[in-house]
Amino acid sequence: MALTSEATTVWSGDLASGSGTVNLDSSHAAALPVNWKARAEGVSNTSNPEELLGAAHSACFSMALAKTLADAGHAPENIQTTAAVTFSAGTGVIGSHLLVSAKVAGITEAEFEAFAEDAKANCPISKALAGIPITIEAELA
Numbered sequence: 001m002a003l004t005s006e007a008t009t010v011w012s013g014d015l016a017s018g019s020g021t022v023n024l025d026s027s028h029a030a031a032l033p034v035n036w037k038a039r040a041e042g043v044s045n046t047s048n049p050e051e052l053l054g055a056a057h058s059a060c061f062s063m064a065l066a067k068t069l070a071d072a073g074h075a076p077e078n079i080q081t082t083a084a085v086t087f088s089a090g091t092g093v094i095g096s097h098l099l100v101s102a103k104v105a106g107i108t109e110a111e112f113e114a115f116a117e118d119a120k121a122n123c124p125i126s127k128a129l130a131g132i133p134i135t136i137e138a139e140l141a
Contacts, residue, residue, distance in 0.1 A: 040089050057129065
């Protein structure tokens, strides 16, 4: 079964001085303000496309890792993933770095790293980001 999720952005003004709101239409979970300054200068209290992409990547990766571990008989107690998505004006998105720490009983650090690499390669968002480098640091908590 395929599921389509939707988000809508309403933008007003030009790029440099304009702003918009991203509405998570499918879940109704949030309406997030966005603008160029947040994207190019890191202004706080306003989101940007790369932060939203990082949210998608960290969530997808965590879900993929949980499944991979559980399928191998090592259900995780918890997983914490940060996805740091880098944007360069004039170039675009140039990478995503996953930083993951998890509590998983019964496996070694090397085994955990192998599970994390598998999840990185196979999570749907990683696959969608195939045009950029994806790096990972993984450790057991």
